[in-house]
Amino acid sequence: MTIRLTNTATRRKEEFVPLDSGNVRMYVCGPTVYDRAHLGNARPVVVFDVLFRLLRHVYGADHVTYVRNFTDVDDKINARASESGRSIGEITEETTRWYLEDMAAIGALEPTHMPRATQYIDQMIAMIEDLIARGHAYEAEGHVLFAVDSWKEGYGKLSGRSVDDMIAGARVEVAPYKRDPMDFVMWKPSPDDLPGWDSPWGRGRPGWHIECSAMAFDLLGEEFDIHGGGNDLMFPHHENEIAQSKCAGHGFARYWLHNEMLxxxxxxxxxxxxxxxxxxxxxxxxxxxxxxxxxxxxxxxxxxxxxxxxxxxxxxxxxxxxxxxxxxxxxxxxxxxxxxxxxxxxxxxxxxxxxxxxxxxxxxxxxxxxxxxLGLLTEEIGGWDSVSVDLSTYAKQLADLRDTAMRTKDFSSLDAMKSALTKAGVEVRMSKAGVDLVPGSDFDASKLEKI
Known part of the structure; x- marks a missing residue:
């Protein structure tokens, strides 16, 4: 069985050959948990769920490792906590549960591992220390930044942009502690009212990009097969992941897949x-x-x-x-x-x-x-039972119209309603005993609103 995938890194459709057919490994960037998942958030979940199902079918369910993370330390979460007066822990616990419930409702299998960023702070600190030692990162005013010019030969290849193009097209944070406008934060200081962890650079919290590099390394190793996500993540998130991981001596992902937007x-x-x-x-x-x-x-x-x-x-x-x-x-x-x-x-x-x-x-x-x-026609998915359509009101209305038609000999209103119900996929059964309405295989509840 040959699987062919379009590799963003090479711009080509390639035959997929895993590093180890006994342990096929995939990482997909997950949500920042501060609110309900909107429709666009669900597209990569469905895309990579299908790939997960395909890999399990070809290589065996026990031979595929799928990691999708939760970002549970982020300024959006901090802002939501401040607005609502609720604790950060309450918000992330609730929204993580919402996310899993909603993704299960659209038929997504749970990944093998679903790490939370806050569980991997030690691994992030260790990777940052290693990058500083290798000359790819530096400390400045309580921050640690990745030095993009230390890896000029690789930065921008995934997205196909030059550094100059990226500077022109990105909202680059201007900060006096940066050596270069493109340098990005891996660690930043935290005041007492925000989440923070002790580190060699003082109390602080990680930047967004370092978490995926650290978690992928810890759970999938120095090199793994597939990294996926929406194409909105290609720059800067995925470019920065690659830069950190490659400069830490890791092979990182071999195939990159990106879905389009909604x-x-x-x-x-x-x-x-x-x-x-x-x-x-x-x-x-x-x-x-x-x-x-x-x-x-x-x-x-x-x-x-x-x-x-x-x-x-x-x-x-x-x-x-x-x-x-x-x-x-x-x-x-x-x-x-x-x-x-x-x-x-x-x-x-x-x-x-x-x-x-x-x-x-x-x-x-x-x-x-x-x-x-494809994750369809399963026993777990559907939601059909929860779509309860009460047709009794329509049945009573139809029975009343029939009684009126029998008295007046004007069947136009009765026939019109029967026709509208039929167009909505409802089988109309009328007998002396009463009126029965049975939704058929082509039933469309939205068409009832027009009746």
Missing amino acids: QVEGRKMSKSLGNFFTIRDLLDQGVPGEVIRFVFLSTHYRKPMDWTEKKREEAEATLRKWRALTDGVAPGPMPAEVLDAVSDDLNTAGAISALHKLAGGGDLPGLVAGGRM
Whole structure:
């Protein structure tokens, strides 16, 4: 089985060959836990969950190590604590739990390790000390900074930018203690009212970039297979991770994967545009987690993804149909056409096309097996049970219209409502005993709002 992945570092689609097929290792940058995960935060979770499932299928579940971190020390968290009057610990515990619940609702498997930055402070300090000893970092006014000009030959290769371009395009912090505008903070002092740890440079806390380098080294070793994340992290975060780790003598990641960003109805998601929402918002509105996942998978991970109401409706109709078809059906052998698509640079859109063909051809065990490769049609995901639709009001309304029609001999209103219910995917059963409304495989609750 050959897996091919587009390696950001080389700009090429390459055959994936792990360092050790007995322990395939992947690191993905996780969330900063200060609030609910918005829709865009979930895209890399789904992308790398599919890759995790593929690697487990090819190499065995016990031979894949997946690390995704939690950033639980950060200025955004400090600001949220100050605004709310709650403790930092309360906020990070709550938002970490929210994150895991919401990602489980869209079918994401839990990674092998989910380290928190605050658990790896000693490892970060040790790496910083090593970089100072090697001449790649320096202390200044209680800060420790990485000296970018100490590794000019490698800095910027991942993102394809020169240092001059990066200075021009980035909001570089101007500080008198920096030797160079591009130097970035690995350690900074903490006042008494903020989290802090003792270090050789005084009480302080780590910068953002050092945590991933330290945790990847501790959990995956000096060199590992895959590093992933959204392309918004390519610079500066991933460039800085590479610089620190390489200058510490580590091989670091061999394959880099980056997913594109998300839009809503063709526009960038933004609170000012009124199109900003979280995964929990959608779940609370009755959108099953499986539907959210299906919409994500319908677009290749390296292309911008546009969340639209039309895509949501189509995804829900498809999944209702597939679940009705496969109720009680056990998975069969993995269909080659699904596995081939996913193995070709995570072509999930192609895999979904293959699932449509399996459904149309009546290969239901293959449909279940192929769906589960994508994290669909599983017993754990769905959320369908929580989408409770009470049709009794519509049934009573229809019964009243029938009584009126029988008296007046005007059946136009009755027929119009029956037609609207049918278009919403509801089977209308009328008898002397009463009216029964049964949602079908193509049921779309959103269409009931128009009735």
